[in-house]
Amino acid sequence: MKIICDRYITISFQKKILNTVRHKNIVTAAVILVIALASFLLPIAAYSQLPYLLNTQLPEKNQGNQGRIMMLTDNVSNNSIVSIPRNAIGSSSKNNNNKVVIINFDDSHKSQYTYAKPTLDKYGFKATFFEVCNWIGTGHKSDMTMTWHDIAALHRDGMDIESHTMTHAHLNTLSAAALNYEIGGSKQCFLNHGYNTTIFGYPVNSGSNMSSVVNIVAKYYSLARTGSDSLMYLHCNGYKEDSHQTDCRTYSADGKLTYANRYDIRSKSFDHISNSYIAYTPTQLFQQFVQRVNSQLQYNNNNNNKDGTINAVPIIVYHNLTYSDQVYNELPSTITVPLFAAEMKYLYDNGFKVLTINQLGYDTASNILYIKGGAPISNNYSLSSKTASKIVIAPLPHPTTTADCHTFISCL
Numbered sequence: 001m002k003i004i005c006d007r008y009i010t011i012s013f014q015k016k017i018l019n020t021v022r023h024k025n026i027v028t029a030a031v032i033l034v035i036a037l038a039s040f041l042l043p044i045a046a047y048s049q050l051p052y053l054l055n056t057q058l059p060e061k062n063q064g065n066q067g068r069i070m071m072l073t074d075n076v077s078n079n080s081i082v083s084i085p086r087n088a089i090g091s092s093s094k095n096n097n098n099k100v101v102i103i104n105f106d107d108s109h110k111s112q113y114t115y116a117k118p119t120l121d122k123y124g125f126k127a128t129f130f131e132v133c134n135w136i137g138t139g140h141k142s143d144m145t146m147t148w149h150d151i152a153a154l155h156r157d158g159m160d161i162e163s164h165t166m167t168h169a170h171l172n173t174l175s176a177a178a179l180n181y182e183i184g185g186s187k188q189c190f191l192n193h194g195y196n197t198t199i200f201g202y203p204v205n206s207g208s209n210m211s212s213v214v215n216i217v218a219k220y221y222s223l224a225r226t227g228s229d230s231l232m233y234l235h236c237n238g239y240k241e242d243s244h245q246t247d248c249r250t251y252s253a254d255g256k257l258t259y260a261n262r263y264d265i266r267s268k269s270f271d272h273i274s275n276s277y278i279a280y281t282p283t284q285l286f287q288q289f290v291q292r293v294n295s296q297l298q299y300n301n302n303n304n305n306k307d308g309t310i311n312a313v314p315i316i317v318y319h320n321l322t323y324s325d326q327v328y329n330e331l332p333s334t335i336t337v338p339l340f341a342a343e344m345k346y347l348y349d350n351g352f353k354v355l356t357i358n359q360l361g362y363d364t365a366s367n368i369l370y371i372k373g374g375a376p377i378s379n380n381y382s383l384s385s386k387t388a389s390k391i392v393i394a395p396l397p398h399p400t401t402t403a404d405c406h407t408f409i410s411c412l
Contacts, residue, residue, distance in 0.1 A: 059118040059337060098300040099352045100371065101293050102232075102315040102360075103127040104225070104267060106164060106201060108135045110144035111321040113154065115337045119344050121157070125354040129154055130164035130201035130225075133189035143320065143327065148193060155195065160356035163187055163197040163221070171207030179216050187220045199357055200224040200263075208264045209257060214250065217263050225357060229266035230292050231299075231312045234360075234369040236260040238299070238312060247367040262362045262369065267315035268292075271332035282339045289343050292316070293352065310371050315357065 103120075105112045108131045120127055129151075137147045146154075155161050165171070165182040166189060174182065183200065190197045200221040207213035208226035217224050231238065236248035236258065243259035245252065250261045260266055270288060272280050280288070292314050299312040319333040321340055328334050347354060361372045 059115045098297065100310055100313050100355060101347060101352050102313055102355045102357050104315060104317045104357060105129045106317055106319055107168065108132050108145040109320045110146050113146050113150045115321040116318065116340060117154065119341050123344055123348040125344065126158050126160065126356050128160040128162055128357040130162050132164045132168045133186050134166045135168065160358045161195050161197065162199040162201060162357065163190055164201040165203055168203045170204055171202060171213045172210055179213060183216050184220050198222045202226045211257055214257060214263050223265060223360060223362065224263040225265045225267050225315065227266065228268045230268050230314060231296060232266045232315050233312050234310065248369055249367040267317050269317045269319065269333050270335065273332040282336060285339060286342055290346065293347065
């Protein structure tokens with residue numbers, strides 16, 4: 001079964017095998033071939049081994065899904081479950097203020113509305129949905145996307161709607177005109193539909209390390225999210241291997257972009273196939289999830305922070321959700337519905353506070369991020385067409401000949 005993803009190209013397997021054969025190393029070539037076949041044929045199983053899954057009520061399967069429906073079987077032994085000491089998990093009491101998770105969804109997949117939203121609603125969780133404006137209602141490659149009606153329903157129920165460009169372009173490859181279309185045009189597109197998006201998400205995490213991209217993002221948005229780190233340190237001072245910065249200012253004293261800043265908020269997805277082509281079982285992915293959400297405790301422990309200050313937050317990004325093994329194997333970022341349900345139940349049972357990304361604020365005086373108090377704040381309140389029209393200040397042609405959005409805005 002072919003795996004399709006711009007980060008995990010199956011052609012690379014073919015090249016490795018051919019290059020190895022040319023060098024007459026037949027044994028190594030055979031090993032690579034076995035790894036490739038194992039990735040393609042990985043069964044979707046072992047959900048009954050997952051903690052929290054047996055008692056988790058799942059959203060109904062969408063009968064429109066293509067491919068064989070996965071069975072919840074028992075093919076993985078108990079030995080495959082990673083044991084985590086109780087003291088690494090933390091207190092299971094409700095509303096533990098030092099345990100916070102921000103949940104994001106990218107790319108406008110219909111399954112996010114069909115399968116993720118019912119589970120979020122069940123536990124009273126709110127999440128941020130980064131939407132690709134031109135994909136809404138038009139389809140995403142081989143699967144369905146949400147409609148504007150779906151977006152409105154998410155927003156009405158307290159979900160956060162934010163911008164993920166017009167076409168999901170790789171921003172590090174674009175001209176200035178194309179960047180303005182993807183970044184500013186997306187802002188305007190959502191305004192035209194009544195949503196004032198204030199946070200931007202970089203497609204495939206590209207462009208956040210380029211001044212030419214970040215400067216345009218800063219014209220239209222207050223914050224921006226990229227990858228790929230397990231924790232976002234709110235003072236941007238925890239990335240010792242990548243940076244020596246002590247706050248979240250965008251540029252250092254020498255004029256260079258910093259590693260983490262208000263336009264480079266760090267997040268990470270869970271991929272069931274790694275960069276080195278290692279395929280993870282759902283049980284292993286669940287244990288990775290538990291480890292990641294609890295990794296914040298050493299920075300947010302109330303014994304060290306008497307005021308309960310949050311210094312680090314895991315921002316977890318989801319994409320497509322499915323019951324189908326065919327869909328599951330198309331992209332490494334796809335998650336099964338049972339696994340997602342188990343993860344949300346774990347957060348609820350263990351007292352994690354789940355936030356949207358627009359509950360992050362930025363203190364311009366001290367150049368640090370912080371969590372806003374109180375309930376989720378709706379920065380993308382619905383705007384009337386009259387109000388939205390007042391924000392449009394300058395026309396700018398689409399970089400190609402077919403324009404869908406001709407106007408760009410400035411944050412006033």
